[in-house]
């Protein structure tokens with residue numbers, strides 16, 4: 484059975500969980516022994532980062548590499564389009580997720596860990612920055628209803644939990660993630676995918692608990 488090393492609050496791990504669930508694979512989800520980066524975990528997954536995947540002799544890291552591995556080893560249901568142009572668009576959006584969108588969400592973690600109270604001005608700026616980052620998606624996606632084409636792809640798998648976490652954090656700090664019309668339509672479609680909804684729920688609860696370790700929020 485596949486061993487999937489993950490934390491519930493990680494959106495990178497959610498990508499992999501959603502793909503494992505959509506492909507109906509049998510797996511066990513485990514926290515990395517002694518935490519990520521530990522010697523014990525590096526013995527299993529040399530990179531020491533999460534998500535990690537152990538499948539027989541494969542010991543894999545990096546969410547996108549793992550997604551492509553799953554796509555190649557379990558091609559059905561397909562999460563990559565067939566046409567090379569669409570495949571390139573999928574990869575571009577997955578890159579944008581990792582380099583621009585997720586970092587705008589992750590930017591909340593430092594002030595939260597530092598115990599900055601919910602009304603601190605820093606969060607207003609971060610909510611604004613995050614909305615600006617998400618705006619970039621508007622001209623890149625089709626939203627018919629999924630990001631690329633009429634079928635679910637790795638883009639939808641990658642973004643579902645990130646949308647949810649961004650909205651959750653904005654709400655916790657008295658703001659709102661501003662989404663343009665196509666993004667709103669796309670976000671609705673992602674939430675109606677049952678396997679995405681499962682990971683959204685796991686992530687939402689874990690984030691609530693994680694934030695509560697450092698600061699008190701009402702939402």
Ligand SMILES: N[C@@H](CCC(=O)N[C@@H](CS)C(=O)NCC(=O)O)C(=O)O
Nearest residue numbers: 493495519531532533534545546547
């Ligand atoms: N590019 C990586 C990023 C994953 C990532 O940032 N994981 C964090 C936890 S959410 C981690 O393991 N950090 C520790 C490390 O990289 O050593 C991926 O897509 O898997």
